[in-house]
Amino acid sequence: xxxxxxxxxxxxxVRFSEMGMLVNEAVYNSVKAFVNHDRELALEVIxxxxxxxxxxxxxxxxxxxxxALQQPVTSDLRMIVTIMKASSDLxxxxxxxxxxxxxxxxxxxxTRVPEIEEDIAAMADVVKQMVEDVLDAYVxxxxxxxxxxxQQDQQVNAAFKTIYDKxxxxxxxxPETVVGSTDYMLVGTYLERVGDYVTxxxxxxxxxxxxxxxxxxxxxxxxx
Amino acid sequence: xxxxxxxxxxxxxVRFSEMGMLVNEAVYNSVKAFVNHDRELALEVIxxxxxxxxxxxxxxxxxxxxxALQQPVTSDLRMIVTIMKASSDLxxxxxxxxxxxxxxxxxxxxTRVPEIEEDIAAMADVVKQMVEDVLDAYVxxxxxxxxxxxQQDQQVNAAFKTIYDKxxxxxxxxPETVVGSTDYMLVGTYLERVGDYVTxxxxxxxxxxxxxxxxxxxxxxxxx
Numbered sequence: 001x002x003x004x005x006x007x008x009x010x011x012x013x014v015r016f017s018e019m020g021m022l023v024n025e026a027v028y029n030s031v032k033a034f035v036n037h038d039r040e041l042a043l044e045v046i047x048x049x050x051x052x053x054x055x056x057x058x059x060x061x062x063x064x065x066x067x068a069l070q071q072p073v074t075s076d077l078r079m080i081v082t083i084m085k086a087s088s089d090l091x092x093x094x095x096x097x098x099x100x101x102x103x104x105x106x107x108x109x110x111t112r113v114p115e116i117e118e119d120i121a122a123m124a125d126v127v128k129q130m131v132e133d134v135l136d137a138y139v140x141x142x143x144x145x146x147x148x149x150x151q152q153d154q155q156v157n158a159a160f161k162t163i164y165d166k167x168x169x170x171x172x173x174x175p176e177t178v179v180g181s182t183d184y185m186l187v188g189t190y191l192e193r194v195g196d197y198v199t200x201x202x203x204x205x206x207x208x209x210x211x212x213x214x215x216x217x218x219x220x221x222x223x224x
Numbered sequence: 225x226x227x228x229x230x231x232x233x234x235x236x237x238v239r240f241s242e243m244g245m246l247v248n249e250a251v252y253n254s255v256k257a258f259v260n261h262d263r264e265l266a267l268e269v270i271x272x273x274x275x276x277x278x279x280x281x282x283x284x285x286x287x288x289x290x291x292a293l294q295q296p297v298t299s300d301l302r303m304i305v306t307i308m309k310a311s312s313d314l315x316x317x318x319x320x321x322x323x324x325x326x327x328x329x330x331x332x333x334x335t336r337v338p339e340i341e342e343d344i345a346a347m348a349d350v351v352k353q354m355v356e357d358v359l360d361a362y363v364x365x366x367x368x369x370x371x372x373x374x375q376q377d378q379q380v381n382a383a384f385k386t387i388y389d390k391x392x393x394x395x396x397x398x399p400e401t402v403v404g405s406t407d408y409m410l411v412g413t414y415l416e417r418v419g420d421y422v423t424x425x426x427x428x429x430x431x432x433x434x435x436x437x438x439x440x441x442x443x444x445x446x447x448x
Contacts, residue, residue: 053439057437060437061437064301064302064305067291067301067305068297068298068301071295073292074292077288077291077292078288081288081291081308084305084308084309085308085309085312088309088312164406167406168402168403168406171395171399171402171406172399172402173399175395175396175397175399178392178395178396178402179392182388182391182392182395182406182409185406185409185410186409186413189410189413213280213281213284213285215277
């Protein structure tokens with residue numbers, strides 16, 4: 001029984017990591033599509049979201065069955081609960097990638113502002129690194145690393161603030177850029193939310209180690 | 225044992241409903257503060273968020289202990305897992321109320337557009353009703369009602385689209401309104417997200433009844 005449980009738990013970890021990699025790819029590609037005005041890639045991101053949602057349902061189902069059939073306690077149970085919670089966070093990160101992809105399809109043809117697009121690409125790079133790091137920290141159950149990753153979210157929030165300010169300036173300067181700049185701003189908010197979800201997952205990793213639910217970056221989600 | 229479990233489960237339901245009412249109040253007050261330019265009320269919403277977060281941690285802890293100590297199966301377990309998941313959704317709805325409250329504090333002094341503020345208030349009324357209804361449907365485990373509530377989210381999305389269009393027009397017409405209209409748009413996105421979270425909770429209610437994770441309003445979260 002115990003051995004079966006360990007195997008199933010290891011399998012659940014693999015599935016969670018795989019889902020994480022799919023989400024990371026979706027976020028990365030959605031921004032890549034956005035700054036390169038690549039509608040094909042944007043459509044691909046939208047189509048792939050179904051697979052991500054399917055992964056969540058699968059993880060959910062397996063977690064539930066493991067709890068029901070094997071009745072794990074303490075750290076094993078905590079591990080499974082964490083995966084259930086964190087997979088919801090991943091799924092929502094995927095939804096934000098879809099939102100960014102939809103912006104790409106919508107934005108085509110508007111006046112563009114290369115400088116802001118570069119800022120968005122740079123912001124996306126930080127977010128991508130955070131997503132990769134959090135998956136790694138999760139696999140290694142590294143609570144200290146999780147705390148460090150959560151700190152990086154301040155960088156993401158600062159990047160959003162910069163993009164916000166530039167968009168405001170741009171829109172005030174030239175009404176032609178209003179539609180495009182609004183899209184930049186919305187894409188910025190989506191990326192910022194992805195950073196918040198990474199912070200949530202960091203909190204789950206800390207929870208695994210400490211058995212305490214801690215809010216990392218308390219002022220984080222409320223920055224804008 | 226069984227009796228203790230029933231009592232604890234009933235207690236968990238009460239706590240979940242109470243948390244839901246706090247969140248509903250936060251969302252409602254944040255919009256009220258926003259349209260009435262009421263900084264005091266906005267600050268209150270921000271301060272009260274800590275209590276909402278505390279509720280989530282408390283529900284989390286109790287759920288976990290119930291699973292670990294009483295090892296429930298099938299429908300009992302499903303109920304507890306649902307509460308754990310849905311309380312995360314509630315907590316994030318609270319975070320959005322805080323974001324709206326922060327917009328109120330930020331927006332003071334900008335040129336305002338009464339027509340758009342009325343639209344936001346009307347959108348908030350729909351969202352408020354949805355939150356109330358979903359808590360009620362949850363208590364009654366009414367899956368059909370949950371499906372109906374999820375449908376209303378289309379109305380919320382349509383309301384956001386209207387606000388979006390008006391903000392764009394306004395910003396193009398008068399650069400003075402750029403900062404204010406951007407805030408209207410962001411508040412609109414927060415309310416739209418709250419609607420998405422209500423839809424999530426609807427999905428959990430359907431799950432309780434059917435044992436199936438179904439995506440209600442598949443195109444919902446990706447509308448903008």
